[in-house]
Amino acid sequence: MAGTDGTQSPIAGGPVIILVGPQLGENIGMVARAMLNNGLTELRLVKPRDGWPNPAAEASAAGAIEVLEKARVFETTAEAIADLNHIFATTARTRDMTKRVAVPRRAAQEMRALDQAGQKIGILFGPEKAGLHNDDVVLSDTVISVPLNPAFSSLNLAQAVLLVAYEWFQQGTEVPDQELVLGGSELAPKAELVNFYERLESALIENGFLWPPEKRPNMIRNLRNIFQRAMLTQQEVNTLHGVVKSLRHGPRKQGGDDSGKSKDT
Amino acid sequence: MAGTDGTQSPIAGGPVIILVGPQLGENIGMVARAMLNNGLTELRLVKPRDGWPNPAAEASAAGAIEVLEKARVFETTAEAIADLNHIFATTARTRDMTKRVAVPRRAAQEMRALDQAGQKIGILFGPEKAGLHNDDVVLSDTVISVPLNPAFSSLNLAQAVLLVAYEWFQQGTEVPDQELVLGGSELAPKAELVNFYERLESALIENGFLWPPEKRPNMIRNLRNIFQRAMLTQQEVNTLHGVVKSLRHGPRKQGGDDSGKSKDT
Numbered sequence: 001m002a003g004t005d006g007t008q009s010p011i012a013g014g015p016v017i018i019l020v021g022p023q024l025g026e027n028i029g030m031v032a033r034a035m036l037n038n039g040l041t042e043l044r045l046v047k048p049r050d051g052w053p054n055p056a057a058e059a060s061a062a063g064a065i066e067v068l069e070k071a072r073v074f075e076t077t078a079e080a081i082a083d084l085n086h087i088f089a090t091t092a093r094t095r096d097m098t099k100r101v102a103v104p105r106r107a108a109q110e111m112r113a114l115d116q117a118g119q120k121i122g123i124l125f126g127p128e129k130a131g132l133h134n135d136d137v138v139l140s141d142t143v144i145s146v147p148l149n150p151a152f153s154s155l156n157l158a159q160a161v162l163l164v165a166y167e168w169f170q171q172g173t174e175v176p177d178q179e180l181v182l183g184g185s186e187l188a189p190k191a192e193l194v195n196f197y198e199r200l201e202s203a204l205i206e207n208g209f210l211w212p213p214e215k216r217p218n219m220i221r222n223l224r225n226i227f228q229r230a231m232l233t234q235q236e237v238n239t240l241h242g243v244v245k246s247l248r249h250g251p252r253k254q255g256g257d258d259s260g261k262s263k264d265t
Numbered sequence: 266m267a268g269t270d271g272t273q274s275p276i277a278g279g280p281v282i283i284l285v286g287p288q289l290g291e292n293i294g295m296v297a298r299a300m301l302n303n304g305l306t307e308l309r310l311v312k313p314r315d316g317w318p319n320p321a322a323e324a325s326a327a328g329a330i331e332v333l334e335k336a337r338v339f340e341t342t343a344e345a346i347a348d349l350n351h352i353f354a355t356t357a358r359t360r361d362m363t364k365r366v367a368v369p370r371r372a373a374q375e376m377r378a379l380d381q382a383g384q385k386i387g388i389l390f391g392p393e394k395a396g397l398h399n400d401d402v403v404l405s406d407t408v409i410s411v412p413l414n415p416a417f418s419s420l421n422l423a424q425a426v427l428l429v430a431y432e433w434f435q436q437g438t439e440v441p442d443q444e445l446v447l448g449g450s451e452l453a454p455k456a457e458l459v460n461f462y463e464r465l466e467s468a469l470i471e472n473g474f475l476w477p478p479e480k481r482p483n484m485i486r487n488l489r490n491i492f493q494r495a496m497l498t499q500q501e502v503n504t505l506h507g508v509v510k511s512l513r514h515g516p517r518k519q520g521g522d523d524s525g526k527s528k529d530t
Contacts, residue, residue, distance in 0.1 A: 102443035178367035
């Protein structure tokens with residue numbers, strides 16, 4: 001899915017993403033993309049296995065390369081989080097420790113509140129195979145655990161970052177939950193709709209479809225409800241008028257008009 | 266992140282995922298994994314570019330291979346959706362059409378309601394590069410558009426499926442939003458907490474820390490609030506008793522007891 005608008009200025013702020021011991025450069029690049037899709041730009045790496053910079057990471061980051069260019073590298077997790085106020089640790093494994101565990105949605109709500117309060121947030125993700133070590137989890141304030149199918153729970157590193165970053169972004173976006181995208185017209189005013197209904201119904205009464213008379217009010221309501229649910233635009237009402245007319249009167253005569261008057265050939 | 270519990274029976278039902286013209290086998294395999302992570306198992310393919318079956322898809326599906334084994338292949342989108350009642354089309358591009366557009370969260374709420382009402386749901390995803398053709402979008406009831414960073418919006422096919430499937434799964438999961446995972450102990454009863462506080466405070470009064478007396482009530486409350494926020498377990502209270510004792514009395518004498526009585530060496 002690609003909808004990048006190059007004229008938009010980048011979003012700033014938000015949680016710092018911290019990868020502890022990431023292994024594949026390709027995964028780090030994919031993490032950069034997952035971050036940037038959701039407006040996150042600050043990445044920190046703790047002892048990346050293959051060192052830094054990493055050409056494989058740059059190749060897979062592609063358009064998100066700015067995230068890698070600004071990434072900072074640390075020797076230890078403690079150093080990577082030293083300046084941050086609140087740490088979330090993302091892990092699937094249950095631990096033998098007493099910790100607060102939140103789902104990503106709830107964690108994101110808390111992140112937003114912390115961010116509003118000027119607190120600096122970091123989110124830890126562990127090495128691809130092993131996940132975070134207990135000593136890294138202990139430094140976190142909250143564990144994020146993603147509820148998944150118990151019979152199959154297997155996200156790769158970039159997908160885990162994507163879901164957490166997505167939850168963060170959704171809480172801040174002003175995109176409406178749902179909307180009717182009008183594609184170039186306005187919703188038809190009710191007078192136009194009623195006019196269309198009445199013309200349609202007259203035709204159907206004339207043609208014997210709305211019969212018998214005692215069933216007519218109900219049939220008319222059912223018919224109107226069909227079109228009401230469509231939420232017709234003015235242009236669509238015009239189109240439907242033309243459809244009804246065409247059905248009633250057949251093809252337009254060559255060079256003729258719509259009035260139905262015949263012509264001498 | 267891997268937390269698969271092989272003893273769990275698979276989740277059944279839920280929306281059908283329909284890939285229209287998918288190109289890379291590897292992506293189809295990744296889609297299968299994204300689906301199964303979120304309890305979805307029904308996949309349909311419309312004219313996959315490289316035919317079917319596809320060994321590249323099987324390789325990247327790995328543990329989610331059951332989804333590919335049950336996948337059905339169709340010549341046209343219309344055939345793939347023929348038996349379904351309600352179709353969502355996932356696309357990033359705005360279209361010149363009048364359509365209802367929903368964010369994934371809202372779409373998932375509707376999916377749950379439709380599913381409860383016994384309606385069969387399908388979710389369309391287009392080819393990797395081009396996205397869905399207008400003729401496929403027109404057959405949908407609702408368009409799903411994922412709100413992303415306007416300056417960088419680029420999800421791959423499996424990520425788009427992951428986000429939509431994740432929203433579906435989150436609405437049905439009974440995992441609590443957040444919980445305190447106790448790691449093997451119970452929360453300490455209040456009597457135990459008060460006992461600890463009083464012993465700590467007595468020691469600090471004796472040692473002159475809680476001074477002057479008029480500041481004492483406030484200092485005591487502040488101190489108690491620290492430990493209150495930790496939500497101590499019984500085991501932790503016991504540990505803290507030991508910590509306080511150790512700080513007060515120094516190292517235990519060789520072969521000695523905790524009573525503080527000295528021994529002839």
